[in-house]
Amino acid sequence: MISLSILEAGLVNGLLTGGVYALVALGLTLIYGVLHIVNFAHGSLLMIAMFGGWMLVSWAHLDPYAALPLMVVIMFVIGWGLYAGVIGRISGGDDRRILLATLGVAIVLDNLALVLFTGDTRTIETPYQFAVVEAGPLLLSVPKLISFGVAIVLALLLWAFMALTDTGRAIRAVAREPDGARLVGIRPGRIFALSYGIGIACLGAAGCLLLPSFYVSPQVGNVFVLTAFTIVVLGGMGSFPGAVVGGLLIGVTESLGGLFLGESLGPIGISLVFILVLLFRPTGLFRAAR
Amino acid sequence: MLRYWPILAVVAALLPFASSSQFLVNLAMLTAFSALLGQGWNIACGFGGLTSFGHAVFFGIGAYAVAIMQTRFGINPWLGLPAAAILGAAAGAVLGAAAFRAGLRGSYFALVTLAFAEVFRILANSLDITKGGLGILIPLHPSLPNFQFADRRGAYALVLVLLAVAMGIAAWLRRSRFGARLVAVRENEDAAAALGIPLVRTKTQALALSGAVTATAGVLYAQMFLYVDPNIAFGAERSVEMLLVAMIGGAGTVWGPVLGAIVLHLIQDTARMLIDTPGFAPMLYGAILLAIIAFLPNGIAGLRLPRRRSAREEVRRA
Amino acid sequence: MTLRTTTRRSTLAAGAAAFAGLAMPAVLRAQPAGIKLGLIHPVTGPLAFSGNQCRIGGQMAIKDVNEAGGIKAMGGAKLEALLGDAQLKPELAASLVDQFAEAGAAGFTGCYASSLGLAATQAAAKYELPFSIDSGVADSLTSRGLANTFRLFPSASVCVNGAVDELEGLNKQAGGPVKTAVLVHENSEFGTTTANTLKEKLPGIGIKVLDVMAHATPTRDFTNVVLRIKEQKPDLVIISDYLNEYVLLIRTMVQQRVPSGIFSVFGGGFSLKFAKEQNEISEGVLDFNNWWNTKAPETAAFRKRLDAAGVATTYEVFFGYYAVKLLADAFERAGSADKKKVIPALAASTFYPDMLPYNPTKFANGQNEGAQGVGLQVQHADVKVVWPEKFADAKAVFPRAKG
Known part of the structure; x- marks a missing residue:
């Protein structure tokens, strides 16, 4: 039997976890919305971001939250360079080849991490890793509350960037009509690289926010990536508010699915929601902010 | 000269039978098996352009079907082949009917297949009939009537037969x-x-056909390695293998998956043999993959000279 | 890797010859080479860490045997490693067996994961080559009648029974504080089998099982599981999990202030590192697992070697080490590397792994009946053996030091 208090707790907990998922999905939705491809390397790049954060924390003794802005910049450079130097260059702009290229990049990165860090699992120790906020009978994890808040701020920032800046407008133009954008003097190749860079920069933030409550290993990206795809589709590809709402919905679905179906069968809820949304509302809950 | 290369390929495929080396036969078998998987994917995804990320679902259905049939109901595993083909076709039909009716294309279709495979993986992990995460161990009784091969040459022969059938289907698609x-x-x-082509029906039929072929590959796998678990059967890695083999080889061609399987296995197996330090071999494999994508835009089959008219051009002329 | 002892050249030759499609085995066997052993592990992919630990252990054993003069009964013949990465693909494990068998391997060790072990032992059985399993706890590895397969280490059921014995013993000593338990396990083979056995046996020792919760791997968030545990207020939470989920689960339990004692059977994340680096959550946690004999005089020196090489001390290294040693000893006993002589020598072997906390070795159907797991507890940021008494170096604080 599931008591009401557990149900409440499950709901709140699902929302908090959903915030983390939204973080991972924000970058993916941007890449999806602009390049229209499934970025297979997303999980691997999250892993790289987490290892980057882990190095800054355990070698340079930074606080993970202090490492965050640094990792955002580093991941932007990595993402931008990866697209400009590898993915874009070898794929010739062909969707099918971009997809294969991201797959190839994922294989290289996963094994690079294995070579550099071995397959061992790492965690970091912070003074606040077990800190909780007491909300009635609930104990809410502080690191999770922080990542929840940052997810929303980040989504707002991205939305503002896309809506209010010239670069943002250029990205939207390319996402909609690459040929037309070229005519007005925008170079789609550069915009693609820029969008990929921004999408991956989001992972820099996600990685650092995950560190205090999660672990890092070369395989860690796979833990999140399928869920992130689901959120992107659910929220509407390319939509930042969609990614946040989708993330929260998926978090709650997973949490309640686990409560009602058990943690073994529970994850099926995510895939079922995903399939149903695709079949009945393939545009997602939100239209992309184009 | 180049016109005769399919004959050369057949001769090369038969050569391992003359060898006493089980290892060599096994390499050939795993390569042919990859080609079969790739061809299964290619039938719907190469010819029909239906990029699927979840073809493991058909593979897993076949593998579990034969495993459950014999361990639970004592049915001879040879009957697993037709049974799996029917189940695979049915799964393809259901998935196709749902997805295509909803108008899913491109990456949307890709993701729905991915989720479909994930649903099956979770079900296999949780249900009693599949023994959950325990997986199903098929008792070891090597004999031909029992569909278990003491000599790898037997298994290899069967893989070749199924591959030939799959290639026959692909050739038929071209004509x-x-x-x-x-x-x-x-x-x-x-x-x-x-032009009056029924879109949903055509694509659904292709997916069903593809599902049937892929499911028989699952049966072969279960009978060769005698153990099936949810990740082996429905894991995303299997789907990726199929897509890579077909796309690297040349999607929508009869020989593409064969070429893809040969090249990818050569790279992978050689790298593994030469490099012992963990991680370096797959890293090299990934890098070579990127090089192939960069330099062979139409896959390896696109290299062929003199270029025959591709299906793409034929359509344009029609 | 500083511990490399491989002859990469032999692997290379095997590969080259195979691709040329030549009569390779004859060529290689004609060389006056040493005794080749195939070491098959998952050194990339999700199990890379543990698989590599096994491999390192195996390589150390080969080095030790060779430095001590090789196989003396064979005129000091040296051992050579053929290294194989099976990732997590049974078909690869089987393929590597073929490859190494034809490169002239006299025996195999591997494969850490049970699913790989099943495929590899079966492939090796076709050549009737001896296979020494180094981990891979599934009972089915040795219970399906393969005459070539030997396991010096305990099977899952032996460990679970041992864990039940320990629980009964500790509970009695402490005056029976534990009356209820909740089981949490990952839902693949190892967690499921373990939990099923526990569920069956715990009532017999006076512990009521309140709930059994299976979860998938990976599970990203354990808050719900922990909340349900909290609601049921068990005296003990019993976990069987892989590394990552184990650590996440215990972290969440600490964060949500669950007062229950924590006991695990094969706690995947239970290690020296866990005790040292995550002491905030690990202190007092009990585990029944594979471990080494902390009291054996050889152990300290071995651990120093591992530290010097920058290798973490985990039981997998010991297992990889002794899996090879078992084969080397059998070559010595048989006076030959011929499979027809080695397999009977293994079946009759009384080889005792000095650094492991076992009873005298006796093989029955390929399984060493002297093998066992031990009860462990994190005390003062270190892992102590607390059960059975013969190997214990500390007393258990049961069910948990409440802080």
């Missing part, structure tokens, strides 16, 4: 009206619809 319709749908759905 038949159904195949022409499928290619037309791939090239331009609106134009195909204007």
